[in-house]
Amino acid sequence: MAFRELECTQGVRGYETANRTFVQKGGKRLLAWALRSPPARCRRCGSRDVRAYPHRVRTLAGLPAGRCPVRFLVPVRKIICRRCGNAAYERVPFAARKNARITRALARTILALAREMSMSAIAAHFGVSWRTVRDTIEDGLRKRYRKRDFSRVRNLGIDELHVFAREQPSRRYVTVVRDVDSGEVLEVARGKGVAALRRFARKIAPFRDRIRTVSLDMASSYASWASDTLPDATVVIDRFHVVKAMNDRVDKARRRVVARVSAETAQRLKGHRYLFLRNREDLSRKEESRLAKALETPECAVLAEVHLYKERLRSLYASAATLAEAAPLFDEWLRGAAASGVPELESAAKTFTRHRDGILAWWRTSGRNNASTEGFNRRIRGLLATAYGFHDYPFLRLRIFDLGEPNPIKG
Numbered sequence: 001m002a003f004r005e006l007e008c009t010q011g012v013r014g015y016e017t018a019n020r021t022f023v024q025k026g027g028k029r030l031l032a033w034a035l036r037s038p039p040a041r042c043r044r045c046g047s048r049d050v051r052a053y054p055h056r057v058r059t060l061a062g063l064p065a066g067r068c069p070v071r072f073l074v075p076v077r078k079i080i081c082r083r084c085g086n087a088a089y090e091r092v093p094f095a096a097r098k099n100a101r102i103t104r105a106l107a108r109t110i111l112a113l114a115r116e117m118s119m120s121a122i123a124a125h126f127g128v129s130w131r132t133v134r135d136t137i138e139d140g141l142r143k144r145y146r147k148r149d150f151s152r153v154r155n156l157g158i159d160e161l162h163v164f165a166r167e168q169p170s171r172r173y174v175t176v177v178r179d180v181d182s183g184e185v186l187e188v189a190r191g192k193g194v195a196a197l198r199r200f201a202r203k204i205a206p207f208r209d210r211i212r213t214v215s216l217d218m219a220s221s222y223a224s225w226a227s228d229t230l231p232d233a234t235v236v237i238d239r240f241h242v243v244k245a246m247n248d249r250v251d252k253a254r255r256r257v258v259a260r261v262s263a264e265t266a267q268r269l270k271g272h273r274y275l276f277l278r279n280r281e282d283l284s285r286k287e288e289s290r291l292a293k294a295l296e297t298p299e300c301a302v303l304a305e306v307h308l309y310k311e312r313l314r315s316l317y318a319s320a321a322t323l324a325e326a327a328p329l330f331d332e333w334l335r336g337a338a339a340s341g342v343p344e345l346e347s348a349a350k351t352f353t354r355h356r357d358g359i360l361a362w363w364r365t366s367g368r369n370n371a372s373t374e375g376f377n378r379r380i381r382g383l384l385a386t387a388y389g390f391h392d393y394p395f396l397r398l399r400i401f402d403l404g405e406p407n408p409i410k411g
Helices: 003-010 104-113 120-126 130-144 195-212 220-229 239-260 264-267 275-276 285-296 298-319 322-338 342-355 356-364 371-386 393-403
Strands: 016-025 028-038 052-063 068-081 087-089 155-162 173-179 185-190 213-216 234-237
Touching: 016 275, 028 185, 068 173, 087 104, 104 130, 120 130, 130 356, 130 393, 155 264, 155 371, 173 195, 173 371, 173 393, 185 393, 195 220, 220 234, 234 356, 239 264, 239 275, 239 342, 264 285, 264 298, 264 356, 275 285, 285 298, 298 322, 298 342, 322 342, 322 356, 342 356
Parallel strands: 028 068, 155 213, 213 234
Antiparallel strands: 016 028, 052 068, 068 087, 155 173, 173 185
16 A cells, blocks of 8 residues: 555554555454654654664554454554753654554544444454544544533523442532533532632632523522622522422422321222322322322321322412512412411421522523523433443543534444
8 A cells, every 4th residue: 555545544644654464363364564763853852863763563452354353463662862862762653542552543533433433343343442432432522522612601500310329428529510501511520519610610600790690499509609700690499400499399298108008998099099199180090099089088088189280380389470560379389388387388388488589480581490400400310220320430531522512422
């Protein structure tokens, strides 16, 4: 192959072919491509007045020639400059990284194929190790997500996800910050709360005047962080978290009631958990009939009341179109729940009262919500399930950044 063809097809510049031979390795036939080094020069001053001593031969995997794997045998020399006295080993300019075992051309191809193929499939296709493919993807993602552009961000979504069950309590969570409008991941931090967002606060500081809303859950630490870091932004407790918090109370009331009723009633309530939690309009006729019978049971009066308040809260979101309509209805809901005498409703009223402004901000911001972030969390859990867990947090962090793209790489 001519020098120009080698440069165009494999991205090898500055080297010429010494010889090519086919060899058998591991039951496969591959093309061993020996290269001849270019004239030596000093890396520091560029002088050609140097002494070159052979050091070793590096083997780099290149793009296959048809179905035949290609391995480049690249001589590496130690260069000592007579002009400046610098002594250093040659760098291979077409290597993917400093100590990589593949060429840049192959690395770019691996990154492109990672959108469609798994890492193990890519490794088998090119005849390289899984670790080589994984390191190549990590290096490419690190370069791609080294910097994030915050200039166009207007609405933030913040949420944490429990990932590492066996770590220390402060390191079991991962906090994810996203651009609610574009879905782009802006920050992935270990831990949760103010401490986890300390670095992101420094990054967003030059653009904080442009942030309009911050959508989050009812964790007080995030609300305090938002008010301190982004004083001009409106903190929005989105609908998803409010309804989820109420569903948690319904489930807690159900468990409490089942633990106290007779064995016969407990048996009748068995298998009804999701009937109490699902949206009323999503139930089939049969399921609605089963739910009605359960709620009419005298021993379930407390559970029926909690379920009624859950449905009232949902209907408030569905019927109230403006803040002026929602505020009095929500305050009435809070008063009724606080005076109900039911522990679960009293707990919900206390929590919602503490976050009243953030909850009502949902109507003030025309329904701004963080539901997409919750959906994104499910994608992260899917990533963890596919990979059977991650033991390398930096790589997991990069993969989460990439999940925010329209076509993320596969596991």
